[in-house]
Amino acid sequence: MNIVVIGAGAWGTALAMSAAARKDARAVSLWARDAAQAQAMQAGRENTRYLPGVALPPALRVVHGEIGAALAGADLIVIGTPMAALREWLQRLRHVDAPVAWLCKGFEAVQPGASAADHGLMAHEVCAQVAPGLRCGVLSGPSFAAEVARHQPTALVAASRHAEVSDALVAAFHGEAMRVYANADIVGVEVGGAVKNVLAIATGLCDGLQLGLNARAALVTRGLAEMTRLGLALGARMETFMGLSGLGDLVLTATGDLSRNRKVGLLLAQGQTLEQAVASLGHVAEGVYSARTVLARARLLHVEMPITETVVDLLDGRLRAAEAVQHLMARDPRGE
Secondary structure (H helix, E strand, O other): OEEEEEOOOHHHHHHHHHHHOOOOOOEEEEEOOOHHHHHHHHHHOEEOOOEEEEEOOOOEEEEOOOHHHHHOOOOEEEEOOOHHHHHHHHHHOOOOOOOEEEOOOOOEOOOOOOOHHHOOEOHHHHHHHHOOOOOEEEEEOOOOHHHHHOOOOEEEEEEOOOHHHHHHHHHHHOOOOEEEEEEOOHHHHHHHHHHHHHHHHHHHHHHHOOOOHHHHHHHHHHHHHHHHHHHHHOOOOHHHHHOHHHHHHHHHHHHOOOOHHHHHHHHHHOOOOHHHHHHHHOOOOHHHHHHHHHHHHHHHOOOOOHHHHHHHHHHOOOOOHHHHHHHHHOOOOOOO
């Protein structure tokens, strides 16, 4: 099997390492945008910027340059870039024959000149616009890149409307340290992956303000209800949100110390500005960039998402940290 992973960030590198560590015969190439980074990784056998101290498997080849050469003969192409770069890559890959999957989690920011109905597109909707003939899907679920790179036990979901895409993802990544479950509900999987990042900011804020474990449990539970409401309005299946890409990813991202989105909430609770919090991460926190588009999509569908709305008000400076909590607690009583 010939696997190509595009993007040598933390997650792209970790997935490429996971595939290359398998004992069966396969070729795994990791394409890096930056030539110096690619050369350093290939020579030093380590991604010192994103995964320091973790050796690259001998079978993993780090490449750079014309992407066409890397894609020749590929059986599976995985896009490991942030959501903001997905549209460009799908356009570049729109004529390939191999299955294509992405790793990014979020809703796309509105494009210049787009209609109101295009606010907050999910990744598969972006693909339908720019590469409608592509056999595509997403690999998602509760996973920190550092743990995947170290081959610690992980379970993911391969979601696609094309069985051959899910099958290719399972064949590429399912192994001793990773279980991959197929799921045809790409809408539910993508909603879960996007909304959990926003909710993780709220949970980090809650923990940073030392509001207690009761508050954290309430926030995660009500956040899951928000995620599910939006997903059902978009055509997802209820059971998807009880699985790995819904509840599983939410719990990990909202409570795990390796979560970048949770870290943003913690730093905001300490009094840092959003700019200071984001600058200190060194990585992309997708919840910061997709919160507004998630909320815009929810409003178009008349879906109530009070936690998401509060996070957006906090990120946009309309609420301070303590005020955000008061805003949520002052809501009128209602049935669960």
